[in-house]
Amino acid sequence: MSAKGPRSxxxxxxxxxxxxxxxxxxxxxFSFQDISDRLGIRKASIHYHFASKTALGxxxxxxxxxxxxxxxxxxxxxxxKSAMDMFDCYTGPYREFADTPDRVCxxxxxxxxxxxxxxxxxxxxxxxxxxxxxxxxxxxxRGVKRGEFEFSVTNGQMARTMFGALQGALLxxxxxxxxxxxxxxxxxxxxxxxx
Amino acid sequence: MSAKGPRSxxxxxxxxxxxxxxxxxxxxxFSFQDISDRLGIRKASIHYHFASKTALGxxxxxxxxxxxxxxxxxxxxxxxKSAMDMFDCYTGPYREFADTPDRVCxxxxxxxxxxxxxxxxxxxxxxxxxxxxxxxxxxxxRGVKRGEFEFSVTNGQMARTMFGALQGALLxxxxxxxxxxxxxxxxxxxxxxxx
DNA sequence: GTCTATACAAAGATAGAC
DNA sequence: GTCTATCTTTGTATAGAC
Numbered sequence: 001m002s003a004k005g006p007r008s009x010x011x012x013x014x015x016x017x018x019x020x021x022x023x024x025x026x027x028x029x030f031s032f033q034d035i036s037d038r039l040g041i042r043k044a045s046i047h048y049h050f051a052s053k054t055a056l057g058x059x060x061x062x063x064x065x066x067x068x069x070x071x072x073x074x075x076x077x078x079x080x081k082s083a084m085d086m087f088d089c090y091t092g093p094y095r096e097f098a099d100t101p102d103r104v105c106x107x108x109x110x111x112x113x114x115x116x117x118x119x120x121x122x123x124x125x126x127x128x129x130x131x132x133x134x135x136x137x138x139x140x141x142r143g144v145k146r147g148e149f150e151f152s153v154t155n156g157q158m159a160r161t162m163f164g165a166l167q168g169a170l171l172x173x174x175x176x177x178x179x180x181x182x183x184x185x186x187x188x189x190x191x192x193x194x195x
Numbered sequence: 196m197s198a199k200g201p202r203s204x205x206x207x208x209x210x211x212x213x214x215x216x217x218x219x220x221x222x223x224x225f226s227f228q229d230i231s232d233r234l235g236i237r238k239a240s241i242h243y244h245f246a247s248k249t250a251l252g253x254x255x256x257x258x259x260x261x262x263x264x265x266x267x268x269x270x271x272x273x274x275x276k277s278a279m280d281m282f283d284c285y286t287g288p289y290r291e292f293a294d295t296p297d298r299v300c301x302x303x304x305x306x307x308x309x310x311x312x313x314x315x316x317x318x319x320x321x322x323x324x325x326x327x328x329x330x331x332x333x334x335x336x337r338g339v340k341r342g343e344f345e346f347s348v349t350n351g352q353m354a355r356t357m358f359g360a361l362q363g364a365l366l367x368x369x370x371x372x373x374x375x376x377x378x379x380x381x382x383x384x385x386x387x388x389x390x
Numbered sequence: 391g392t393c394t395a396t397a398c399a400a401a402g403a404t405a406g407a408c
Numbered sequence: 409g410t411c412t413a414t415c416t417t418t419g420t421a422t423a424g425a426c
Binding site for chain 1: 219220221223224297299303304306307308309310311320321324325328346347348351352353355356358359360361362363364366367369370371373376379380382383384386387
Binding site: 043044053 | 418419420421422
């Protein structure tokens with residue numbers, strides 16, 4: 001994570017809108033015109049803040065990724081939390097997305113079109129995924145060590161399953177419109193962790 | 196499902212290529228030019244077989260959906276199979292996709308860009324999803340009734356979790372490139388079914 | 391920083407010859 | 409059925425005025 005200088009208000013608004021558009025429609029299905037319509041400035045003006053669509057996409061992923069990573073680090077550092085508490089913190093954003101119509105995790109959305117993404121974005125999405133998996137594996141291992149969790153597969157297998165299940169649940173929930181999808185999945189995952 | 200007449204070879208080849216392109220790049224990120232390049236006919240000629248891109252997309256989904264539905268019906272009708280056998284049959288295509296680089300389930304791919312899809316396609320993707328969920332719920336219920344399965348959530352919750360986990364696993368596997376993702380998830384799901 | 395104007399490429403689609 | 413040619417729209421991007 002390189003240290004980025006402070007950004008202008010307009011640049012931040014562009015990032016907000018772009019993030020929302022990617023989460024709802026995907027990277028390849030949104031245009032500068034869409035941002036222009038919502039922000040009220042001409043699409044050419046967007047290029048003043050972000051030289052290219054690729055640069056904008058990269059900035060969106062980096063901002064999102066940095067915020068998420070920071071939050072996860074804070075959760076992990078809190079020694080007063082049980083492993084299950086940490087897992088509950090982790091699922092918080094997923095529950096929020098599930099309650100927001102048509103919205104999925106940014107990187108889940110981008111993962112769906114990973115091969116149609118500029119390489120600069122692809123690398124960052126991959127790195128973000130791997131960060132999630134590594135974090136979950138550490139939390140799972142912690143729960144096992146403390147005697148909170150008990151299951152019959154490896155920690156890595158459990159972490160992967162949980163991550164995939166949560167990402168998949170967002171996908172399914174948006175398509176079927178069934179908001180109970182997410183809470184069902186979390187319930188099953190928690191039952192699974194405790195054996 | 197309306198009864199479609201037999202299609203020409205070229206039309207079938209177009210469908211094959213379009214299906215592959217949607218599975219790897221997504222609907223909005225492929226063009227008639229991509230098909231033209233691979234098939235060796237000019238892009239205008241594609242319009243002879245499919246009037247519009249929407250019509251082509253619909254045809255791809257319907258063919259895929261019909262094939263999948265038929266296969267699932269056959270599995271379900273086979274009384275000699277245990278519920279776990281049926282689940283193993285169900286996961287077959289997922290395991291295949293997981294072993295094919297860069298390929299995911301067609302409808303998982305389309306689900307990622309559902310809001311950026313023509314309505315005609317959206318409806319069909321939604322229906323296909325609901326068919327999967329209903330089928331899984333029936334198989335799960337069957338396993339419970341026969342004493343094969345045992346778990347602490349409802350049949351519907353279990354079916355949703357399994358479907359989401361499998362779709363999510365394909366997504367994660369493609370992004371991380373880790374082919375063991377799918378077998379890990381299936382292993383966990385099976386452990387979960389048997390309590 | 392935002393505007394108008396414009397360049398340039400690619401997309402989906404149609405018309406008509408062969 | 410496939411071709412060439414063309415139309416129209418949309419997309420990303422740049423130049424230069426304000």
